[in-house]
Amino acid sequence: MRVSTKELFKHCYGKYAIGAYNINNLEQAVGLFRGNLGKIKTNTDPTDPAVSAPFILQISRGARSYTDKRFLEAIIRAAEQIFPEAIFAVHLDHGTEEVCYDCIESGFYTSVMIDASHEPFEKNIEITRRVVQRAHEKGIVVEAELGQLGGVEEDIKADVKLTDPDQAAEFVERTGCDSLAVAIGTSHGVAKFKGAQGVRFDRLEEIQKRLPPGYPLVMHGASAVPQELVDRINAAGGALKETSGVPEDHYLKAAQMGVCKINIDTDGRLVWCAVYRESFRDNPADFDPRTPGKIFMPAYAEYIIHKNKMLGAAGKLEEVRQFLQQA
Numbered sequence: 608m609r610v611s612t613k614e615l616f617k618h619c620y621g622k623y624a625i626g627a628y629n630i631n632n633l634e635q636a637v638g639l640f641r642g643n644l645g646k647i648k649t650n651t652d653p654t655d656p657a658v659s660a661p662f663i664l665q666i667s668r669g670a671r672s673y674t675d676k677r678f679l680e681a682i683i684r685a686a687e688q689i690f691p692e693a694i695f696a697v698h699l700d701h702g703t704e705e706v707c708y709d710c711i712e713s714g715f716y717t718s719v720m721i722d723a724s725h726e727p728f729e730k731n732i733e734i735t736r737r738v739v740q741r742a743h744e745k746g747i748v749v750e751a752e753l754g755q756l757g758g759v760e761e762d763i764k765a766d767v768k769l770t771d772p773d774q775a776a777e778f779v780e781r782t783g784c785d786s787l788a789v790a791i792g793t794s795h796g797v798a799k800f801k802g803a804q805g806v807r808f809d810r811l812e813e814i815q816k817r818l819p820p821g822y823p824l825v826m827h828g829a830s831a832v833p834q835e836l837v838d839r840i841n842a843a844g845g846a847l848k849e850t851s852g853v854p855e856d857h858y859l860k861a862a863q864m865g866v867c868k869i870n871i872d873t874d875g876r877l878v879w880c881a882v883y884r885e886s887f888r889d890n891p892a893d894f895d896p897r898t899p900g901k902i903f904m905p906a907y908a909e910y911i912i913h914k915n916k917m918l919g920a921a922g923k924l925e926e927v928r929q930f931l932q933q934a
């Protein structure tokens with residue numbers, strides 16, 4: 608069942624965070640749905656209520672154009688039928704104004720992110736406000752971004768510019784955006800921190816204090832970049848250097864400070880890369896796309912279960928279902 612992030616955020620605010628996971632292809636979609644239902648090996652495994660979780664399925668502009676946006680939509684519609692117990696939102700990740708409008712008109716997305724964070728403050732407000740207006744007319748909610756994360760984001764390479772708490776309050780009030788992605792020291796990709804750098808919880812606290820009570824914040828660039836996965840990739844021919852990620856025990860701490868949505872893409876790519884590299888290394892005569900795919904889907908499902916446990920979302924699915932029925 609596709610639901611709005613608005614309801615999910617009401618349920619989780621201050622207690623746990625919802626995982627927002629990017630997908631690009633079928634195998635990622637299957638692993639993601641299975642993981643969020645606690646099914647590992649097959650689609651027909653019984654759902655495990657002890658670990659099942661609501662989730663946000665994110666689609667970036669790159670994912671939409673990788674093959675054709677209609678393929679992803681079709682995969683998700685099929686997953687909705689195959690996994691009717693799932694409760695999830697479909698979200699555009701880092702949209703431009705034009706792509707936001709396309710998603711709003713599609714009737715398929717439950718939320719969009721307008722990312723005009725690279726624009727000057729007033730221009731960011733102007734663009735975000737336009738998107739909010741169009742989205743709200745259709746009952747779709749909007750995430751916006753203020754400040755800049757580091758790393759590579761679509762075609763933009765950025766230096767970190769932390770979100771200014773006073774500007775955050777003004778931005779939310781003037782744009783009417785439903786959630787705000789804040790720059791608190793994280794970056795996209797595999798290299799997030801240098802030396803003693805880390806997540807700026809002091810800044811997060813200041814931002815939360817200045818926003819209306821219960822206002823949902825979003826943490827981008829939240830992958831943990833586990834050394835174990837980096838080592839597996841490098842042992843199978845990869846060349847990942849100087850990696851660092853967000854410690855997973857930060858997720859719940861951030862959730863308690865108003866972060867309702869935690870974006871994870873890189874970690875999923877690392878699971879994918881480790882499995883595919885190992886599979887072809889270990890079976891050099893093999894050329895069947897299904898061989899690594901069959902290993903990846905359960906591995907990704909297990910990884911999602913692990914992530915949801917770290918987010919505090921594991922085991923919340925039935926509670927959320929009841930909450931939605933009462934709303």
Ligand code: G3H
Nearest residue numbers: 667669670760761795872
């Ligand atoms: O924020 C960036 C996300 O990780 C999406 O990455 O644009 O390469 O799909 P992508």
Ligand code: 13P
Nearest residue numbers: 796827828829830872873
């Ligand atoms: P990671 O690169 O840390 O996974 O961040 C993903 C993200 O923020 C997607 O919007």
Ligand code: ZN
Nearest residue numbers: 795827828870
């Ligand atoms: Zn992001």
